[in-house]
Amino acid sequence: MKYSQFTAPDHPSFPENGGVIACVETTQVIGGGLLMIMAAPAGLMHEASAGRYFLARCTEPTPWAQAHDWTLSLRRPLFVAGWRPALSTPDGVERWTLTTPALEDAGVRWLAARKPGECVHLIGPLGNGFTLPPRTQRLALISEPARILALAPLLHAMLDRGGSVLILLKAEGVLDAALRNLLPFAVEVHQEADEACWRARLREAMTWADAAAAALPAHETATLAEAVRAARMRIEKGLVQCLVDVRLACGYGACLVCLTPLANGRWTRACMHGPVFDLVSLSSG
Ligand code: FES
Structure with missing residues (x-):
């Protein structure tokens, strides 16, 4: 050989x-x-x-x-x-x-x-990434420490246009100093571990923001949808985009490991049609 x-x-x-x-x-x-x-x-x-x-x-x-x-x-x-x-x-x-x-x-x-x-x-x-709506001025990034850097390009794009960014993290303990150092000082960072406090913070964030991007574990999608409904009566299309928590393996729709349930009862392949979806597609309004 x-x-x-x-x-x-x-x-x-x-x-x-x-x-x-x-x-x-x-x-x-x-x-x-x-x-x-x-x-x-x-x-x-x-x-x-x-x-x-x-x-x-x-x-x-x-x-x-x-x-x-x-x-x-x-x-x-x-x-x-x-x-x-x-x-x-x-x-x-x-x-x-x-x-x-x-x-x-x-x-x-x-x-x-x-x-x-x-x-x-x-x-x-x-895949399809996040899009920052042109008129957005107050952006909420909702995540956990291990996933938040996948949203970092949105953060910088928002600050570049003179808008405000709020980061809400579900996490226990002290935030990793290396992570805090990567986040600009202009960004407000809140961290919650307690479930009731997390839900309250989510509602506050969704009342304040005119757009939100989320990268959360799959089981948190329903909690996020509930907070949006509580803050704004219903889930409006274009308000919240979510990076779904699924396995991605082939990237071309062939292996089906990334099947993602939709609000309309159907399934989609996140590798091709996501992995970013409007929250309206994932949870009924
Ligand atoms: S990752 Fe293989 S079908 Fe989506």
Whole structure:
């Protein structure tokens, strides 16, 4: 067998078998989620779009491993948390900041163990991300520490247009200092662990905000919908967008692991039609 079959790429590139090779610059566990900064070839991303994702193959990017190592057979999603275009970097490659919350997952642990300079095979960007309504001035970001960085591009877009951002996190204990340092001082951050206080905070946030984005565990969707109804009588289309908490594996609608129940009783494939949905689609108004 040829030596090249066991040679991993050492720079960002577009491999012959499709996808993209991105090289790890840093990995960090923040607030219980994984944050990776990766160098990537220019041309795939045109903006940091919150909610869009890449799928990472969790094995060495050598031709042999890509073809034969199926220990971690399903790809793992990495959500876009930031982007620096090639024009603003001296080496002409882009910097992608990617995040995922599922640290207890074996594939995510494999990603977290990558050293600087190691490369990973990705496909993407995939899916439909969040859209910030043009007239929004008060944005609520509703999440938990391990997931909030998937909403970070919205936060920066909102501040850039001179609006206000409120972050509401469901979490116990002291907020990870590294996470707080990543959040601009201009942003108000509230944290609640107690269920009754969390519901009250949600209602307050939904009374204040003129748009909201949520990245929460699946079981919290009903609580969020209830808070919106309590604050505004009904769930209006365009008011709340949710990044659904489902497994994403193929990204092309083939494997059905991402099936998501809709308010109308049907199911949809989140990898293609999401993973961001209007709350109206997930919970009846
Ligand atoms: S991830 Fe395979 S069908 Fe959606």
